[in-house]
Amino acid sequence: MEITTFFIITASLLLIVVFFPDLFPRCSNCKKIKPRFMFRIHKNVSLRLGYKANRSVCKKCCRKYDLYTLNEYERYESLREKVVYRLKNKL
Numbered sequence: 017m018e019i020t021t022f023f024i025i026t027a028s029l030l031l032i033v034v035f036f037p038d039l040f041p042r043c044s045n046c047k048k049i050k051p052r053f054m055f056r057i058h059k060n061v062s063l064r065l066g067y068k069a070n071r072s073v074c075k076k077c078c079r080k081y082d083l084y085t086l087n088e089y090e091r092y093e094s095l096r097e098k099v100v101y102r103l104k105n106k107l
């Protein structure tokens with residue numbers, strides 16, 4: 017009896033660890049963790065587990081920066097990194 021409950025607990029914990037980033041993804045732009053329905057872009061980019069496997073952008077950031085696809089977001093991100101790099105070098 018105790019062994020079965022132990023197995024059930026570990027199995028459910030594993031399931032939570034595996035599926036949590038899909039149910040509550042983290043926005044790549046604002047770094048906030050929100051429920052899945054608040055995301056417009058959500059894609060698996062690698063086979064790793066956890067938050068590094070997915071790229072997602074929430075609806076709020078999509079509306080703010082006028083993004084519709086992951087490619088648009090990646091272009092926006094590279095542009096932002098360039099601007100940050102230039103600002104840092106000037107200061």
Ligand SMILES: [Zn+2]
Nearest residue numbers: 043046074077
């Ligand atoms: Zn966001």
